[in-house]
Amino acid sequence: MTSARASIGNTRNPETHAAILDAAEALLAEHGYAGVSMEAVARRAGAGKPTLYRWWPSKAALLMEVYERQKSLALAELEPGACAQDDLTEFVTSMIRFWRETPAGQAFRSIVAEAQAEPAALRLLRDEMLARGRANAAAIIHRAAETGEIAPHPDAEAMMDMIFGAAWYRLLTHRLRGTAEEMPRIVAAAFAAARPGGPLALPG
Amino acid sequence: MTSARASIGNTRNPETHAAILDAAEALLAEHGYAGVSMEAVARRAGAGKPTLYRWWPSKAALLMEVYERQKSLALAELEPGACAQDDLTEFVTSMIRFWRETPAGQAFRSIVAEAQAEPAALRLLRDEMLARGRANAAAIIHRAAETGEIAPHPDAEAMMDMIFGAAWYRLLTHRLRGTAEEMPRIVAAAFAAARPGGPLALPG
DNA sequence: GGCTATCTATACGGTCCGTTCCGTAGCGTC
DNA sequence: GACGCTACGGAACGGACCGTATAGATAGCC
CATH class of the missing domain: 1.10.10.60 (Homeodomain-like)
Known part of the structure; x- marks a missing residue:
């Protein structure tokens, strides 16, 4: 050692x-x-x-590199498939399995905790780590809107807040068991709500 | 002083x-x-x-009492109304306004952070603080199921994970602005998904 | 061969932790 | 009225960690 x-x-x-x-x-x-x-x-x-x-200027930066290294080892890039809903489901469930089956989940919990004390860590978390995932998810959602899988102007923010929010909530309360199995229903709920006439279909 | x-x-x-x-x-x-x-x-x-x-045996216990004191000052008990969806919306948006407009939001963020370091704090958070809110929300959801507002066997866990998860997610990433306005759509999405035939309507 | 940047080691003053002991103070009891 | 009990504030403890400073050894780079 x-x-x-x-x-x-x-x-x-x-x-x-x-x-x-x-x-x-x-x-x-x-x-x-x-x-x-x-x-x-x-x-x-x-x-x-x-x-x-x-x-590493801070503990948060160190933890973040630990997380990213794990990610590059464990997580493959996802290929877009036929159905956007399935793509997003796969995206989210593989993230949750990654949290469960590697030290990354513990690292991520720590980064979130650190972000509540250090404004710099919060910026790093929100503007660096999360931004990419949200951009990927948003791209999937907008693709779904273009193909008519959901309404043309979905409330993508609300959809992502529901989906990632549920994942965070269960990670941070140490209830990750069963979450990967629950997420397909939650993603389905978000997509169902974003269909024309649904509560997450915006006008215009 | x-x-x-x-x-x-x-x-x-x-x-x-x-x-x-x-x-x-x-x-x-x-x-x-x-x-x-x-x-x-x-x-x-x-x-x-x-x-x-x-x-107070720990910082978490102290923070929790700060939170509860604020809550008893600021938050009234909610009366059940005609529509369960509106009740749950009111429940959640008043919680979010409470987080925004009092020191309670900062206290809650701190408790969540503390819970990532101290297992005792996690238990306190999950089994004491959250359990009550979840029980209230579950009661509202089951009332909705009885009145036929949603399917008879909704996935109440998933609904709560979506709704509370979104609120947590935005609190912890310091994006609470606009959240109270967003929540009605998210609650509506959960309820819509729990109607018969929806992704959150369980068989049996 | 000189410069530069890296690495380990050690030490510093500082903050906070959780606990201990102390002296003081007032409530309730006998 | 004397006494036991408990609460309170103050001071100090050993220990951990913070973030920084200094020193000396190493070896690549020009």
Whole structure:
């Protein structure tokens, strides 16, 4: 774990980089959010605190990189299929399985918690992490509107708030079990409400 | 603020009680979650830390009492009306206005954050605070099912996850503006989906 | 060969944690 | 009126963590 790792010269040491992310991930998995301190990560990684602060300005930034690394390992890009509703269902259920089956769920919970204390973490969360997912989901919804699967002007914001909201709500209250099975009905509810004449079909 | 407050004998001093809650509330409003420490609350309240720990075993418990006190001041009990959907809409929008217009929103954000670090806080949040609101909402939904407003066996869990989830999601990402106006559509979407033949109408 | 950037290690002053002990004070009881 | 009980505030404790500063060793880059 520690194994005498030092500077390799003028360039960033990828082993140090990986060791720090590994340590953060392990602490997260073993002791949860409360177990992750910059101090503890440094200790476990056999790294110096200044090295952590050099590369990650805050705990939130570190947690976010842990999350993104997991994501790049575990989550494949989704191909658009015939039915937008199925695409969004797949998008959301695979996110939930990802939360359940990897340390990412714990990381995400921690980032949300951190965002309630640190305005910078909130901006990072909302404007960096979430923006991409929301853009993907919005694209799927707008595709559905174009093909006539739902009304031409759906309330995409409300649809996403319902769907992602339900997922967050269950993650943050530690009720993720069964959520992947529940989400298809919730996505279906959002789509049903967005059909012409439904409460999420906007005029104009 | 501090004014020489001491023991009043064998009994709990209500002034001390109030001063501590006031201090916590003020710190929450002024500096957010990060500004609330047991130490700072005690300092500001002119109280001793042992007094805090005597009455509140954790920061989460203290925050929760701040929340409940605000709630008892600001929120009236709702009378059941003719239409269950309107009742639930009113229930949820008044909760959101309460979050926006009082320090309670900040308190609630803090409790959720705390629950990601402390398992005890999570239990308190889920099994004490949320259980009541969910029971109220479930009662409204089941009333709707009995009157035929929706199908006889609605997926009440999914409906509540959608509705409360959307509210949480927007609170925790600091997007509460406009949420009270959005919620009627979301509640309507849940109810629409729970009508016979809809995706949230369960068989049996 | 000199410059530069990285890395570990250590130490610093600071805040907060949760607890302990102390002296003071008033309620309720005998 | 004396006494026990409990509440209160103050001070201090050891410990953890914060974020930063300094120093010295290493090795790539020009």
